[in-house]
Amino acid sequence: MTAMTAKTTSRSLLGTAIPYLLAILASFAAAGIFIALMGFDVLRAYSTILFTSFRTANGFIQTLLKFVPLLLQALAFTIPLTAGKFNIGGEGQLLAGAIGSTAVGIAFSHLPPALLLPLVILAGVAAGALWGLIPGWLLYRFGINEILTTVLLNFVAFSLVNYVATGPWRDQGAGHPMTVAIGEGGFLPMLINNPPLNAGIIVAIIVAALVYFYTTRTVAGYELVATGANPRAAKTFGIKTRLMFISSLVIAGAVGGLSGALEVAGVQHRLIEGMQSNFLVLGLIIGLIAKGNNLAVPFIAFFISVLEVGASAMQRTLLIPVEMVFIVEALILVFVLLSDVVRRR
Amino acid sequence: MVILRMEGIRKAFGGVPALDGVHFELHPNEIHGLLGGNGAGKTTLMNILFGLYRMDSGDVFLHSKKISISAPRDAIAQRINMVHQHFLQVDSFTVLENILMGAPLKESLTMRFGEEEKKIAAIQKRFGLEIDLGATLGDLPMGTRQKVEILKALYRGVEILILDEPTTNLTPQEVDALFLSLREMVKEGLSIVFITHKLREVLSVCDRITVLRNGRNVTTLRKGEAPEEEFVRGMVGEEMNLEKSILFSGIRESRAAPLPGGEALLKLEGAGLRTADGLQRLKELSFEVRPGEIFGVAGVAGNGQTELAELVLGLQPPTAGRVLVSGRDVRERTTAQLLGEDVAYIPEDRLHDGFLPKANIAQNLILGAQRSRPYSNGWLIDWKTVFASAQEMIAQYHIKTAGPGEVGGNLSGGNIQRVMIARAFSREAPLLVAHNPTRGLDIPSMDFVYSKFLERKAAGRASLLISEDLDELLLLCDRIGVIYKGEILGILPREKFEKYAIGQLMSGVRREA
Structure with missing residues (x-):
């Protein structure tokens, strides 16, 4: 790229960063009022939220473990958003992926790692892609709104998890519905053993880089992008927009499925009811704060992971409810969107 | 004697001045032409008078009394009314219902409009605007629909009538009829503001003419007070070289040049298009466009022009006959392949069909060519090359933008049209399908586009020019086909070009051979 365009990019980068920083400051200030009204020490609360991730090795690794599913869930939302479609089925795709991974991991538990690990991951990706293909096909064939179908498929996934986790593979010793562990050959290798960090983070970062490359270079x-910018014009100029819709949902499903596969192969080593946590909602928030920009997603995902880890620490040490951080996150989103409105005026 | 005076009118849109201290005077019983190219500020000035826009500063005096108009209803109360270029009408209502719509009515609950009907009939008689009040609006031709709009203004009581580009979409015969009615109205005491960019029209019907350019007054003259050239110079400014202009060269030397030879680049053989619910959109189209030919399609909007373009681009497969591009049936190739190989396209509705507001200028300029060299190898896009050629196109086609990276949505309508033009002409495709390519362009830009068409012609490329601007077609084309209700009623070679003959075909009257 020429020097001129590079200059305009750096200037616009600063221009976009400032409203973000203001939004973060404003949301912390607003949340501070609530924390103070509830009678807690605001500054200590803030320092816990922001610095827990960086004070101890354990805190940092906790953050990275949170980062992996959040990043992938956010991408599962932003990829179809590029084409103008809304995938609200990230957690269904995560669970479908987790079921696929677990099933392969248990059924072929005797296989060596060189075979089983790729199989486990691929099964998760394929199951997630299938979970994206269903709404994609319904949209392509019948024009059914993808928001509706992706949300509804989440509930199908919940029920499927219940079915699998209470079926023949159930871990009889556990009090909570979960399956037995997958074969050890299906575990992701560890990067650090104590505190434990698995290789999922590398996979997630590679996927984020690939998504960025895919949307900007290919x-x-x-x-x-053209489909998302104006589907009618894109179609007039020969782009198969409906195929774009379906492929974006399938890719998103695959990425969502991968987040499930990595949770199984890297963290839980089994299927557990409720393992989707609140990753979907956080993924949506990340994607929306990033305004669909795939380059911004990893950084915002990391920031939200820091907040999330800080929130649990805050609850443990200061007894401030963890929901406080959820309010902060939501406020950031509100302020970011608000800054857009203000700028347009 | 002055009936209306506007003084020092200023208006800016997003910091860009559209009107910069404009003054305007209207005399009673006159037709006052407001002349200027696109972007001159004519419509903006009148929209302010009609209350659609609020001026930033300035004064309006009606009968020497200062008035303030903040909404169209204030204007209507002051007996000022405006007929826009695109009418807001309800197709499924009758003429009467359309006229009464929005008017304060005594019998609004019972819908007994006998009295109103008598009133309207009287107005019709007075001004010679004969229309069947019971006809359903959607069935009427454009000229009649415009009469409805004028009738509506007259019914509401009007002293000052503003007409915005009223001849768009009218056949030459309808234009003549409109001018007669306008004369009649002026005789009856009305004053009329006639907005147009066509010099010939103002010279034939207006009493006085105000020329605007770039939001400023250039001159106000009585008809016949100055030679034509002075108005032309006023419209285009000092920089433009009129000697070289195609637009003002009058009708290009009527070269009855023999049609160029060679195999047709576009050939329709009895091509038809019928929708799934049985509507016949296009019927038995047969014509060919040869290398080095500009083939024009004339017709009132909505007679199948868009469908014709879509047929050639393979967006809709013909339901009858064949369409051949470079000798190959369009059905053999996808639209993407056609655009990548043989065809360039300027769609009519640039905002909906041609532009990506959320993408940047560079991305917009390669739309349709994203799979072709030099922009990509089929898999990856070479952004360096794209940005470099986007820079070139921005310079060559005078697109006013901060650079290739600027978001498309920031551009004005005229600049968006320049993006469409740059995209289509830079492809140097054997066949160009252009639908109203100069809509929204100022005069120098129009001239530039015309020169590009002639360049294509000289290079032996074929162009299908679909346009609602008959003057444009007469100027550029080698042959003109007239489309009416999806059918080509006649094809005229250049030596037989005649405005009224084409107008007759445009209104569906077949010529006796």
């Missing part, structure tokens, strides 16, 4: 990515 012809298919261009056609995805």
Whole structure:
């Protein structure tokens, strides 16, 4: 790129960063009022939220473990958003992926790692992709709104998890519905053993880089962007927009499925009811704060992971309810969106 | 004697001045032409008078009394009314219902409009605007629909009538009829503001003419007070070289040049298009466009022009006959392949069909060519090359933008049209399908586009020019086909070009051979 365009990019980068910083400051200030009204020490609360991740090795690794599913869930939302479609089925895709991974991991538990690990991951990705293909196909064939179908498929996934986790593979010794562990060959290798950090983070970062490359450098990515920018014009100029919709949902499903596969292979080593946590909602918040920009997603995902880890610490040490951080996150989103409105005026 | 005076009118849109201290005077019983190219500020000035826009500063005096108009209803109360270029009408209502719509009515609950009907009939008689009040609006031709709009203004009581580009979409015959009615109205005491960018029209019907350019007054003259050239110079400014202009060269030397030879680049063989619910959109189209030919399609909007373009681009497969592009059936290739190989396209509705507001200028400029060299190898896009050629196109086609990286949505309508033009002409495709390519462009830009068409012609490329601007077609085309209700009623070679003959075909009257 020429020097001129590089200069305009750096200036616009600063221009976009400032409203974000203001939004974060404003939301912390607003949340501070509530914390103070509830009778807690505001400054200590803040320092716990912001610095827990960086004070101890354990805190940092906790943050990275949180980062992996959040990043992938956010991408599962932003990829179809590029084409103008809303995937609200990230957790269904995560669970479908987790079921696929667990099933393969248990059924072929005797296989060596060189075979079983790729199989476990691939099964998760394929199951997630299938969970994206269903709404994609319904949209392509019958024009059914993808928001509706992706949300409803989440509930199908919940029920499937219940079915599998209470079926023949159930871990009889556990009080909570979960399956037995997958074969050890299906475990992700550890990068650090104590505190434990698995290789999932590398996979997630590679996927984020690939998504960015795909949407900004490839012809298919261009056609995805064009479809999102104006589907009618894209269609008039020969882009198969309906195919773009379906492929974006399938890719998103695969990424969502991967988040489930990594949770199984890296963290839980089994299927557990409720393992989707609140990753979907946080993923949506990350994607919306990033305004669909795939380059911004990893950084915002990391920031939200820091807040999330800080929130649990805050609850443990200061007894401030963890929901406080959820309010902060929501406020950031509100203020970011508000800054757009203000700028347009 | 002055009936209306506007003084020092200023208006800016997003910091860009559209009107910069404009003054305007209207005399009683006159037709006052408001002349200027696109972006001159004519419509903006009148929208302010009609209360659609609020001026930033300035004064309006009606009968020497200062008035303030903040909404169209204030204007209507002051007996000022405006007929826009695109009418807001309800197709499924009758003429009467459309006229009464929005008017304060005594019998609004019972819908007994006998009295109103008599009133309207009287107005019709007075001004010679004969329309069947019971006809359903959707069935009427454009000229009649415009009469309805004028009738509506007259019914509401009007002293000052503003007409915004009223001849768009009218056949030459309808234009003549409109001018007669306008004369009649002026005789009856009305004053009329006639907004147009067509010099010939103002010279034929207006009493006085005000020329605007770039939001400023250039001159106000009585008709016949100055030679034509002075108005032309006023419209285009000092920089433009009129000697080289195609637009003002009058009708290009009527070269009855023999049609160029060679195999047709576009050939329709009895092509038809019928929708799934049985509507016949296009019927038995047969014509060919040869290398080095500009083939024009004339017709009132909505007679199948868009469908014709979509047929050639493979967006809709013909339901009858064949369409051949470069000798190959369009059905053999996808639209993407056609655009990548043989065809360039300027769609009519640039905002909906041609532009990506959320993408940047560079992304917009390669739309349709994203799979072709030099922009990509089929898989990856070479952004360096794209940005470099986008820079070139921005310079060559005078697109006013901060650079290739600027978001498309920031551009004005005229600049968006320049993006469409740049995208289509830079492809140097064997066949160009252009639908109203100069809509929204100022005069120098129009001239530039015309020169590009002639360049294509000289290079032996074929162009299908679909346009609602008959003057444009007469100027550029080698042959003109007239489309009416999806059918080509006649094809005229250049030596047989005649405005009224084409107008007759446009209104569906077949010529006796």
